[in-house]
Amino acid sequence: MTRTRVRQIPALALVACAVSCGNGGTGSNIQQDGVAGADTDVWPADLYRGEVDLFTDGHGGDLDVPVPEDVPITFDTDYIPGDGAVVIPVDTNPEQWADGVCVPACALGDGTPAECGPDGCGSLCGVCGFGEECKEGRCVEECLADCSGRVCGPDPLCNESCGECDPGFTCNPAGTCDPACDPEENCAGKECGADKCGGVCGTCPAGEVCTGDQLCEPPPCGDVAPGVGKCDGQFLLVQCIGNELVETDCKSFGDKYWCGYDALDGVYECVQGCVPVCEFPDGKQKECGYDGCYGICGECPGGWSCVSGLCNPAEGASCGWVPATGACYEDVLWFCDGGILYHEDCAALGLDCEYSMQQFAFICG
Secondary structure, three states, X not given: OEEEOOOEOXXXXXXXXXXXXXXXOOHHHOOOOOOOOOOEEEOOHXXXXXXXXXXXXXXXXXXXXXXXXXXXXXXEOXXXXXXXXXXXXXXXXXXXXXXXXXXXXXXXXXXXXXXXXXXXXXXXXXXXXXXXXEEOOEEEEOOOOOOOOOOOOEOOOOOOEOOOOOOOEEEOOOOOEEEOOOHHHHOOOOOOEEOOOOOEEEOOOOOOEEOOOOOEEOOOOOOOOOOOOEEEOOOEEEEEEOOEXXXXXXXXXXXXXXXXXXXXXXEEEEEEOOOOXXXXXXXXXXXXXXXXXXXXXXOOOOOOEEEOOEEEOOOOXXXXXXXXXXXXXXXXXXXXXXXXXXEEEOHHHOOOEEEEOOOOEEEEO
C-alpha cells in the first residue's frame, strides 16, 4: 500500500494527495476528475506539477515520483495521514527536515550562535531582554523610530521606513512626497545650482559664481569676496553688498579709524585704535616695513630687501614683481631667467634702461 508524503501548504494547512489518498483518509472526498467534493479544495495541477515524495508502508525509504499529467492534484481538508507519513507544520522550514525530523538552525553566518529569532522548526533560538530587539539573530538596543512629520523614507533615528509614496511621486529628504522628479527638465537652460531632485545641474569653474538664475558668471564684485571685503590702501574699506562694490573712507569716522582685518570675525572693516602709518608724505603706499602699530605695511618677494618702505630686487632672488618683459630700477635693468632674478647696470655701460618696441622688452639701449 502506497502512502503520500504530506507537505502542508503554508497559510492553508492543506494536505496534498497525488494519484490517490488510499485508505489513509476520507477517500470519498477525492475527485479523480479534478472536480472537488463538498469539503475538498481543488488547485490547478500546473501549480504543483512535478515531483512529490511517496512513502512505502514499512518497506524502504521515500521516493521522488513525478505526477502524471493526466492526474489532477486535489486537496482534502479532512485527510488524516496514516502511519509513516510526515506532516510539515506551517511555521517550519521544509529545507531543515531530514528523515522526518526538523533540525533547528541557530548559527549565524560567521558561525556564532544566534541570540534570538526563529530556529526554523517552530521555536526560537533565544529571547531578547527588556529594551532590546532582535536584528538578524542578535539582540540590540531597541530603537524607537521617529516618523513625526514624515510619510515616506527612513526615519532619522532608526533608519526604518516611515512609508512609501504613491506611484508618480518621489520621497524627498524631508520625508514628504513630491511629484516625480525629472532632473533634465529642471536643469534646462541652467548651468549650476540644485536640480530639485537631490542633485545639482552643474558646478561653476574656478573664479566664477552661480547666480540666482543658475548661470555661471564672474563674481559681480571681482576679487572682493561678499561678506569679507578688502582694504584698498590704509583707510579705504571696499565691500561687496548686494552684488555691488561699496567704498567707505574710514577716516570719516574719526582720526583714529583705519581699514584693518578683524581676525576674530574674518572680515575687513574700519577699526579704531593705533593708526598704522603706511603712506609716504606724498600719499604713495609703502611696500614694506614697520607700520608704527606693531605690524608691517607689507612683505617683499623672497630674497628682496626692504629699504625705507620700498622693496629692492637682488640678484639671485625670486622674480617677484619683475615681469617677463623685465623692469628698470634707476637705470639698472632687471630680468628673470629660469625663475631667478638677474641685473645689468645700464648706466655703467653708458646706456639708458628703456623699453624696446622691437623686442617688446626692457633693454639697455
